[in-house]
Amino acid sequence: MKEITIHSPATVANLVCGFDVLGLCLEEPYDIMNLSLLDKRQVIIKTTGDYPLPADPALNTAGAPLLEMISALDMDAGFEVTISKQIKPGSGIGSSAASAAGAVVGANELLGNVFSKEDLVRFAMFGEKVASGVKHADNIAPCIYGGITLIRSIFPLDIIQIPTPSLFVTVVHPQIEIRTSDAREILRKEVLLKDAIRQWGNIAGLVAGLMKNDYDLIGRSLEDVIIEPIRSILIPGFHEIKRQCKEAGAIGGGISGSGPSVFMLSSNEATAISVELVMRSIYDRIGLHYHTYVTTINKTGVKCIV
Amino acid sequence: MKEITIHSPATVANLVCGFDVLGLCLEEPYDIMNLSLLDKRQVIIKTTGDYPLPADPALNTAGAPLLEMISALDMDAGFEVTISKQIKPGSGIGSSAASAAGAVVGANELLGNVFSKEDLVRFAMFGEKVASGVKHADNIAPCIYGGITLIRSIFPLDIIQIPTPSLFVTVVHPQIEIRTSDAREILRKEVLLKDAIRQWGNIAGLVAGLMKNDYDLIGRSLEDVIIEPIRSILIPGFHEIKRQCKEAGAIGGGISGSGPSVFMLSSNEATAISVELVMRSIYDRIGLHYHTYVTTINKTGVKCIV
Numbered sequence: 061m062k063e064i065t066i067h068s069p070a071t072v073a074n075l076v077c078g079f080d081v082l083g084l085c086l087e088e089p090y091d092i093m094n095l096s097l098l099d100k101r102q103v104i105i106k107t108t109g110d111y112p113l114p115a116d117p118a119l120n121t122a123g124a125p126l127l128e129m130i131s132a133l134d135m136d137a138g139f140e141v142t143i144s145k146q147i148k149p150g151s152g153i154g155s156s157a158a159s160a161a162g163a164v165v166g167a168n169e170l171l172g173n174v175f176s177k178e179d180l181v182r183f184a185m186f187g188e189k190v191a192s193g194v195k196h197a198d199n200i201a202p203c204i205y206g207g208i209t210l211i212r213s214i215f216p217l218d219i220i221q222i223p224t225p226s227l228f229v230t231v232v233h234p235q236i237e238i239r240t241s242d243a244r245e246i247l248r249k250e251v252l253l254k255d256a257i258r259q260w261g262n263i264a265g266l267v268a269g270l271m272k273n274d275y276d277l278i279g280r281s282l283e284d285v286i287i288e289p290i291r292s293i294l295i296p297g298f299h300e301i302k303r304q305c306k307e308a309g310a311i312g313g314g315i316s317g318s319g320p321s322v323f324m325l326s327s328n329e330a331t332a333i334s335v336e337l338v339m340r341s342i343y344d345r346i347g348l349h350y351h352t353y354v355t356t357i358n359k360t361g362v363k364c365i366v
Numbered sequence: 367m368k369e370i371t372i373h374s375p376a377t378v379a380n381l382v383c384g385f386d387v388l389g390l391c392l393e394e395p396y397d398i399m400n401l402s403l404l405d406k407r408q409v410i411i412k413t414t415g416d417y418p419l420p421a422d423p424a425l426n427t428a429g430a431p432l433l434e435m436i437s438a439l440d441m442d443a444g445f446e447v448t449i450s451k452q453i454k455p456g457s458g459i460g461s462s463a464a465s466a467a468g469a470v471v472g473a474n475e476l477l478g479n480v481f482s483k484e485d486l487v488r489f490a491m492f493g494e495k496v497a498s499g500v501k502h503a504d505n506i507a508p509c510i511y512g513g514i515t516l517i518r519s520i521f522p523l524d525i526i527q528i529p530t531p532s533l534f535v536t537v538v539h540p541q542i543e544i545r546t547s548d549a550r551e552i553l554r555k556e557v558l559l560k561d562a563i564r565q566w567g568n569i570a571g572l573v574a575g576l577m578k579n580d581y582d583l584i585g586r587s588l589e590d591v592i593i594e595p596i597r598s599i600l601i602p603g604f605h606e607i608k609r610q611c612k613e614a615g616a617i618g619g620g621i622s623g624s625g626p627s628v629f630m631l632s633s634n635e636a637t638a639i640s641v642e643l644v645m646r647s648i649y650d651r652i653g654l655h656y657h658t659y660v661t662t663i664n665k666t667g668v669k670c671i672v
Contacts, residue, residue, distance in 0.1 A: 081563065210567065212570065212571040220583060250557065253555055253592070257385060263566045266570075271577045280518065
């Protein structure tokens with residue numbers, strides 16, 4: 061029986077001034093998934109590990125994309141998927157996207173790579189729809205393409221890879237729950253034109269800074285005057301973390317996805333580790349449980365191991 | 367007596383999705399200015415040509431920046447400036463910025479280049495304040511730096527040069543008057559978040575497209591869902607021009623500055639000339655007087671000739 065093991069990484073969506081359009085792929089953490097090719101149109105979901113996931117493929121973020129993929133095939137094929145979830149659901153670092161993206165990349169490999177990466181993003185978005193009710197690609201795209209991706213448009217899908225210099229990423233996940241739907245509901249439907257102008261000046265600066273390897277410019281551009289002032293209210297210690305991490309040398313950062321995780325970028329590993337210590341000491345003092353990661357940008361996305 | 371002649375070019379501000387932050391420098395048209403160094407703190411303005419300009423330096427867009435520059439000097443110096451204005455005031459291609467930028471670049475050359483380009487932008491913005499009541503740099507910066515510039519922020523000033531591929535620019539200036547202040551007043555103070563997201567996806571795509579030499583991506587990103595739908599109402603034939611120019615092969619384009627000029631980008635000269643014919647035929651049919659330019663991006667900005 062043809063089978064494959066894949067590593068599907070965590071991702072940071074809503075990259076500060078790039079709300080809804082810019083995402084970044086992390087080296088760690090990642091889910092481990094095992095897929096086998098079946099000879100009939102069927103998806104079987106199994107899970108191992110600490111986090112309970114729906115067994116019904118139509119309700120599972122890995123299963124729903126595979127059902128879509130199967131219905132696009134002109135042959136009888138199916139998949140058995142065993143998910144070892146390492147990325148905690150609800151952490152704000154793309155747990156559902158990792159399941160969805162990992163499943164479609166692995167399945168495509170088993171089929172002999174008949175689908176394009178863009179096709180895979182389209183299938184995987186059905187997983188996000190299961191998870192949050194909305195089709196979005198700002199975690200899926202970086203998970204499949206690696207690096208930093210711009211989703212300029214979803215309908216029609218337009219994904220652009222943004223070249224990026226070497227960057228270290230420190231993530232802290234305080235163990236509180238923020239539902240994506242709640243994080244979306246507190247946003248205002250209208251924003252001031254002057255704030256929007258500032259935001260698009262910043263995203264233009266961020267893209268230019270990434271492509272020019274200009275860390276100073278990246279840092280100056282990592283400013284969000286629209287979403288962060290509202291959503292940061294839901295994250296204990298957010299402003300203190302941001303200020304102290306920058307004092308410790310971080311280039312900049314913000315809320316990962318819709319939170320509660322917070323990420324910071326650094327130009328070197330020593331700074332990324334100092335930043336982690338800052339995060340730890342703040343949450344230790346507040347008295348919240350948390351988990352931290354010190355990692356880099358993953359430039360290849362989902363990896364097929366066997 | 368030390369003197370110098372400079373060519374100060376026209377510019378396109380509000381580059382479609384880059385409202386208030388992105389501007390582009392044109393090879394043509396340009397103003398011709400002659401500056402002489404004086405040995406006392408004084409600015410004398412003289413004009414030749416068709417367009418009457420204020421003789422009082424404090425009210426003149428070239429004079430006001432020079433008065434600021436003089437007050438920043440720790441020596442007695444002044445300038446006599448003769449402006450031969452070629453760029454029609456009110457055309458929307460940076461006529462006032464050309465006077466202001468040309469004056470400060472020429473004066474700085476006469477002083478032995480004691481000021482940085484950033485200093486010069488700061489001085490020149492006083493000219494824009496005289497012209498429109500508001501200090502802005504989206505024409506000044508490309509006029510002084512050349513190419514395409516991002517003004518990420520004005521306070522503090524943060525100008526980023528965006529590398530650009532070879533591009534041809536066709537401009538049509540219909541002979542109607544739109545006051546910058548009117549063009550600003552009709553804008554809404556608030557915009558929909560979903561439109562702002564689309565706009566910042568587009569500007570990110572535009573910057574990436576310019577830096578990747580990806581003409582298709584540049585074209586897809588040249589979309590303005592916020593300003594153009596409102597301001598285009600003031601420009602007769604706008605939508606027809608845009609549609610037909612794209613059919614003729616233009617990459618994309620939009621309103622230049624606050625109008626009434628309209629610009630289109632093309633990847634080659636033959637297309638830029640076809641685009642000019644389209645513009646001419648539409649305004650011939652409407653029965654409006656107009657002027658057209660077929661030119662390229664000026665990558666150096668203000669030129670010192672003698």
